[in-house]
Amino acid sequence: MTLEWEQVVVHAENPAALGQWWADALGWVVVHTSDDEFEIRAAPDRLPGLDFVRIGESKKAKSRLHLDFRPDDQAAEVARFEAHGAKRVDIGQGEQAWVVMADPEGNEFCILGERRQP
Incomplete structure (x- = not known):
């Protein structure tokens, strides 16, 4: 069996805002966005990434x-x-x-x- 570390999931009230904050802070690139998810990585094909996922509470x-x-x-x-x-x-x-x-x-x-x- 082989496992690859894909990402760390971060629950966020506003995934796009928090994900963009981290992308700017780290100098990373955005690789996926939707209404409920925002994923960034150091480079488009480099793992692991940070995936910000909407949660309805602070x-x-x-x-x-x-x-x-x-x-x-x-x-x-x-x-x-x-x-x-x-x-x-x-x-x-x-x-x-x-x-x-x-x-x-x-x-x-x-x-x-x-x-x-x-």
Whole structure:
């Protein structure tokens, strides 16, 4: 049996708006849109993607799954995401090497610190 990781599904009140926000933030391309779905990928033929699917309710609690990003320059990426509309959030993480942020619908994601050299 062979499995290929196709995408991460993100529930959204407004899939097109949130999906476009992420496409702009990551520099990804839109590969599919409909009234209830908006899919983006790093390149049209590159997996996995992010698929934003309509759900009729707003986020109510801490996300059980989130994305982590490892930048070359953490401070610059945090500032870039803040300028793009992301907010820093406190989910009880305390003092850590990563920064927890939230997208416009409140979905948490982390900007990690520098990769440790082996």
